Amino acid sequence: MSNTVVVTGTSTGMGKATVAKFAAEGWNVVATVRKDSDLQVHADLPNVRTLLLDVDDEGAAESFARTAVEQFGRVDALVNNAGSYQMGPVEASSMEQIHQQFQTNVFGLIAVTRAVIPFLREQRSGVIVNIASLTAEQGYPYSAVYAASKAAVVTLSEGLSLELAQFGISVRTVLPGQHATRIFTKIDMAEGEALDPYRAGIEEFFGNNAPTGSDPSVTADVIHQAVVDADPVKVHYYSAPDSTAIPRAKQILGKEGYWREFREFVHGRPTPLWKTLTPSPGDKPVEWGL
Template structure:
């Protein structure tokens, strides 16, 4: 019998690549989309059942979990991929935008996870994969709210890993670096930015490319995290810029790493930083982390 995985937010980008990866490896997939117009996105793939789900609606999660279980008769893994990106200085972000960022990236993720935990606990097996971000490791300027939401996801994943280990359930936090997906075309930009911030914003985004690894790179890491039999490892890094981070921190130590990162983030990377941290589009590093 084929194993079954649930993947949220699959209309494009990383979610779609994850659906294609798992179905290509022989898994059956329950894929979610937020818009009715996207329900046909996986129609050509006989291994995929596509369901509507808006993760912002916490009350929809229990009924969705029942639908997902009914689709193929079981669920072996859950990938919480649906998310959004709110950008801009904190002062210029409205509280509505900030609440919305956490509603999608944290509270919606929690609600969906809670809906599947009784199944995983009862069957004494399962994998919960939460998509965090490289920004959870260090806060980039003008993405602080997004980074905070992803840091919450990473920390929650570590706590859940210990809570659920006795039931044979693994929990992973995937830490993608910069990757080339449509998230950069769906940015919720701060709307009340004082003029004083404009120079800093232009300087930062002038030296920070909005490009990166293919989403297939991260989809491959997600697959590896799901089939990994260990319960102990939580953080899995994806993309050359991300996989280099733990290595750089070991070499530099936390204080020197932070000093180097601050300079690099504003366009003044040292020769040491350039040697340790490859560009987002570079070849993945062959390195144990």
């Protein structure tokens, strides 16, 4: 019998690539999308069932979990990929935007996870993979709220891994770096006069960062590895060149030394140390876990 994985947020990007990866590996996949128009996005994959789910709707989580299990008779893994990106200085971000960021990236994720846990606990096996971000490990300017929501995901994953180990359930978190996905075309951007004093800093910071990133399939491979990894203790997985390089830089420089390097980069230094540690385009990006 094939194993079954549930993947949320699969209409584009890493979610769509993750569905394709697991399907190619022979898994049954329950994929979620938010819009009726996306229900056929995986129609070419016979072992994929696509269901509607808005993770912001916490009340829908329990019925969704039951429906997901009914598709193939069981669930062996959950990949919480659905998320959103709110960008802008904290001062210029509305409280509505800030609440919405945490609703999607944290509270919605928790609701889906809570709904699936009883099924995994009853069978005393399973894996939960929560997609965080490299920004979870430090504060990035103009993405502080997003980074804070992803830091919550990492900490939640660590705590859950300890709570659920007694039931044979592993919990992982994947911290992708910069990727070429549509999340950056769907930004919830801060607006208004409060944004004006920050515009020059925003342009400078993002102008020093490449506008593109790794293909989503890079992280899909790491997500698959996190699910099938037999190590019951490992929680953190990294993907994409910058995501693999920055942890190395922190080991070399120490946490405080790295932070000073990063601050210099934000305020005008053109080439921080970690960029010299990033693999060249010809290197195959691989996960690097702690």
